[in-house]
Amino acid sequence: MTEAARRVSWWSVALALLVACAGTEPVPEESAPALETVVAHPRLEGLADQIESSLDDWQMPGLAVAVSVGNELVFAEGFGVKQVGRDERNDSATLFQIGSVTKGFGATAIGLLVDDGLVTFDDPALQHLPWLELSDPELTRRMTLRDLLSHRSGIAEDAYPAMGLLDARAVAERARYLDNTADYGAFRYSNLGYGLLGLVVEEATGLSWSQFVQERLFDPLEMTSSAATPFGVWDADYVAPAFLGTAPAGPVSLDDAPDLNVALPHGIDREGERRVLPWQSYDNMQAAGSVVSNVRDMSRWLRLHLGVLGADDVLTEETRRELHRAQVDAPSSSIFYDAVEGGAPYAMGWHTQTFAGREVLSHGGGIFGFPAYAAFLPELEAGVVVLANGSTWTPYYPHQEIVAQVFARLLDLPARDWHAETLEATAALQTRVDEALAGFDAQRDETTPPSGSAESYAGRYSSEHAGALEVRVADDELLLAFEGHGSFSGTLMPWNGETFRLYFDGGDGQAYSSALVTFVPDEQGLVLDLGRFGRYLR
Numbered sequence: 001m002t003e004a005a006r007r008v009s010w011w012s013v014a015l016a017l018l019v020a021c022a023g024t025e026p027v028p029e030e031s032a033p034a035l036e037t038v039v040a041h042p043r044l045e046g047l048a049d050q051i052e053s054s055l056d057d058w059q060m061p062g063l064a065v066a067v068s069v070g071n072e073l074v075f076a077e078g079f080g081v082k083q084v085g086r087d088e089r090n091d092s093a094t095l096f097q098i099g100s101v102t103k104g105f106g107a108t109a110i111g112l113l114v115d116d117g118l119v120t121f122d123d124p125a126l127q128h129l130p131w132l133e134l135s136d137p138e139l140t141r142r143m144t145l146r147d148l149l150s151h152r153s154g155i156a157e158d159a160y161p162a163m164g165l166l167d168a169r170a171v172a173e174r175a176r177y178l179d180n181t182a183d184y185g186a187f188r189y190s191n192l193g194y195g196l197l198g199l200v201v202e203e204a205t206g207l208s209w210s211q212f213v214q215e216r217l218f219d220p221l222e223m224t225s226s227a228a229t230p231f232g233v234w235d236a237d238y239v240a241p242a243f244l245g246t247a248p249a250g251p252v253s254l255d256d257a258p259d260l261n262v263a264l265p266h267g268i269d270r271e272g273e274r275r276v277l278p279w280q281s282y283d284n285m286q287a288a289g290s291v292v293s294n295v296r297d298m299s300r301w302l303r304l305h306l307g308v309l310g311a312d313d314v315l316t317e318e319t320r321r322e323l324h325r326a327q328v329d330a331p332s333s334s335i336f337y338d339a340v341e342g343g344a345p346y347a348m349g350w351h352t353q354t355f356a357g358r359e360v361l362s363h364g365g366g367i368f369g370f371p372a373y374a375a376f377l378p379e380l381e382a383g384v385v386v387l388a389n390g391s392t393w394t395p396y397y398p399h400q401e402i403v404a405q406v407f408a409r410l411l412d413l414p415a416r417d418w419h420a421e422t423l424e425a426t427a428a429l430q431t432r433v434d435e436a437l438a439g440f441d442a443q444r445d446e447t448t449p450p451s452g453s454a455e456s457y458a459g460r461y462s463s464e465h466a467g468a469l470e471v472r473v474a475d476d477e478l479l480l481a482f483e484g485h486g487s488f489s490g491t492l493m494p495w496n497g498e499t500f501r502l503y504f505d506g507g508d509g510q511a512y513s514s515a516l517v518t519f520v521p522d523e524q525g526l527v528l529d530l531g532r533f534g535r536y537l538r
Contacts, residue, residue, distance in 0.1 A: 035093060036296060041067070041074035043409045048077050051402060054419055055080050058398040061266050061274065062090040063388035066295035067406050070381045071308045073299055075406075082389065083254050083264045084274045092296050095225060095233060095262045096387035097279055098372040099289045099365025101298075104305070105213060105228075106194050106287030107149050107349025109201050111319040112216050118204045121146040121322065121348075125153075128200045133176040139184060145200065147185075148193045149348035150327035154183070155190040162191075162243035162284050163533065164467045165484035168209075171284045172196055177465030177534075187330040187346060195285030209286040220314050221304055223297035229290050230279040233260065240280045241486040244506040247278035248486040261294075263389040265369020268509035274390065275509065277369040289367055295385050302376045302383030305350075305361070323348045324361055333364065333395035335425045336404035336418070355407050362403075364396045368508045373399030375407075382410050391508040393433050394426045445496040450519075454478045457492075457519055461528045461536035469536060471528070492517070502530075 044067065051065060062080025066073065078090035113119040119128065125143045126132055134140045139154050147153040156178040161171040175192060198209045205212055210228040218226050230239045237249035238256050249256070253276060254264060262279075269275040282289040293301070303309035305324070311317060326345035334344060337353040337360060344351040350361040355377065362375035369389060373396045376383035384406045386399040401422040408416065450457070454473045462468040469482045471492070480502060481489035492500040499518045507513055520527045526538040 036073050036076075036300075038076050039072045039074055041069060041410075043412065044075050044406065047075060047405065047409070048079075050405065050419075051077070052079055054398075054401075057419070057423060059392070060388050060390040060398060062263060062390070063386060063398070064090050064092055064094055064096070064263075064295045065402055066092060066299040066385050068299045068303055068306075068383045069410065071303055073296065076296055076299070078295075080389075082262065083276055084266060086254060088254060090263055090389070091261070093225060093261055093294050095260070095292055095294050096372065096389060097230060097265070097289075097365075097367045097370040098291050098293055098298070098374075098387065099282075099367030099370055100191075101363050101365035101372045101374050102282075102287065102289045102291040103194055104301070104349040104363055104374070105217060105291055106197050107323055108217065108304075108315060109209075109212060109287065110145055110149060110197055110348075111315055111323050113201065113204050114319050114322075115316050119145060119200065121149070125196060125200070128203050129172070129196065132172065132196070135176055135178060142184065145197065146327065146348070148190075148197050150346050151187050151189050151193060151330070152185050152328045152346075153190065153193050154186075154188060155193040155196075157188065157190045157192070161466065162282075163245070163488040164482045165242055165487050166284055166467075168195055168199055168284045168286055172199055174465050185328070187328045189330075191282075191285045191288035194288035198285070198287035201287070209290070213291070217301075217304075217314070218297075221297075221300045221310055223293065223300055226291065226293040226297045228286070228292075229283050230281055230292055231283070233262065233292055234279055238278060240278045240506055242281065242284070242482070242484070242488060244488045244504055244512060245280070245486045246489065246506050252276065252278040263370075263387075265367075266390040267369050267507065268391065268513075270503065270509070270513075277506075277508070280368050280506075282367065289365065293387075295387055298374060298385040298387070299383060302374060302385060306376055306378060306381050306383055308381055324350060324352065326352045334400060335397060335421065336400055355404070356411060356413060358407075358411070360407070364399070366391075366396075368506070368512065371396055371399065373403065375403045377407055377410075380407075380410055382407065391510055393510055394429055397422050397426050443496075444501075446494075448497045450494050450498060450500075457526070459526070459538045461526075461538045463534050463536045466534040466536070469528075490514075 061084050064078040067075035076092035078092050078094055082088045122144050143153045161174040201212050213228040227233055238247050238252045240247050265277040266274045267277050324347050326347050328346050329342035330344055330346040332343035337355050344353045350363055353360050358379045360375055360377050365372035369391045372387050374385040384403045386402050401418050405418050458471050458473055460470050471480050478492040489505045490502045492502055495501045501514050502517045503514045518529045520529055528536045
């Protein structure tokens with residue numbers, strides 16, 4: 001596969017076609033501790049102006065960037081606004097969700113258990129989760145913690161177990177219903193797999209995931225603003241409690257966070273305009289994407305992995321190096337790293353690549369409306385983190401551009417128009433997406449309406465593996481919702497006969513905006529086929 005093909009496959013056009021918990025009280029901004037001093041680096045002069053001037057081209061409401069070299073914070077700035085249509089600007093202490101960048105925390109948490117002598121990387125998962133059952137008994141027996149950490153366990157990446165209001169254990173117990181036909185040992189990205197690792201931490205220590213991360217990582221690293229759950233920042237009414245869910249309080253704005261230094265995430269509405277999203281709980285797959293942080297704290301996190309902060313006191317060098325060692329070949333979403341065979345090999349919680357011949361470890365995150373990216377270059381003891389509050393079709397291209405610019409400046413490489421290359425790659429991918437979506441829309445057959453009335457499809461549908469949902473008629477529209485306030489919901493619009501297009505109330509309005517679903521009569525009654533989200537019987 002070519003490098004260009006890998007980039008497109010990572011944020012796949014096919015996905016565009018398919019488009020288918022309690023915490024602490026919010027911490028007032030005025031109680032925040034003193035900020036770490038920024039020691040300006042001469043080679044980063046003018047970087048802030050460069051980022052600010054590029055913001056409109058990226059079509060981002062805002063972002064924040066931090067750079068560390070050695071054990072010094074050499075750049076920390078916020079850009080753009082916390083919420084579109086308002087004046088409040090992001091700064092270097094503004095909190096964002098970091099999505100799958102959390103996987104580095106999940107992997108490091110297991111590393112701490114290794115240092116404590118409570119687990120080894122090659123322990124069978126079943127040794128620590130004896131109740132675990134997958135669809136393949138042999139996979140259940142063979143799968144190790146290392147397999148989970150490197151996404152080579154074969155566990156599927158399916159969303160539906162997390163779409164209801166289930167806790168992490170309940171979601172994990174539904175893993176037995178997932179398709180596990182992938183080759184064991186091959187890369188297959190799985191949030192559910194990392195969710196299991198969070199449960200291993202809880203089983204081994206007797207602490208909750210949030211407590212463990214707070215006590216063993218945030219506190220010793222002085223990541224004073226970070227939390228292991230969005231419920232550690234927001235009142236529960238303002239957080240979407242399930243994957244693709246909505247906030248119980250309804251639409252959220254900065255008015256709901258009067259004393260909090262937070263950015264609000266943004267997706268796209270059905271007219272293509274930016275819309276404000278609520279923060280999204282990922283607590284039922286906690287180690288996969290639950291962490292909340294700012295760029296200052298994340299700079300300290302990268303310094304741990306560079307070995308210049310908390311070395312041995314927090315994580316031993318031996319374990320840190322093992323976490324960084326490549327485990328399996330994986331696709332690459334990069335446009336600036338060196339193209340090599342194997343794409344971007346995955347270690348444990350990090351991708352490993354090279355930039356201008358130097359090793360770089362990195363990870364992206366894409367929780368709805370909050371794209372994030374963190375990377376570090378061990379040779380220079382340099383780390384960069386970029387957190388943004390506007391979703392994008394591109395796999396972190398603006399973030400990678402900033403990282404590339406910083407690394408190039410620090411390495412004193414020849415001048416290069418990183419921004420022009422970013423815009424070119426973004427435009428090419430956007431063209432592919434637009435063409436694919438147009439082709440998808442053209443498949444609609446308005447001449448074949450549903451055979452029944454809207455009321456004929458209404459009712460309660462259930463599934464052993466995914467719980468229950470309700471389809472009902474309201475204001476002449478057909479609505480669908482899982483049980484529980486704030487869980488997955490959407491509107492069903494006629495598409496072709498018994499097939500409807502389900503527009504999600506949650507999601508980013510881009511890769512997660514809608515899916516085709518079909519009502520299928522069978523001997524037991526009416527079946528609602530939600531495709532990758534399962535089948536439900538009325």
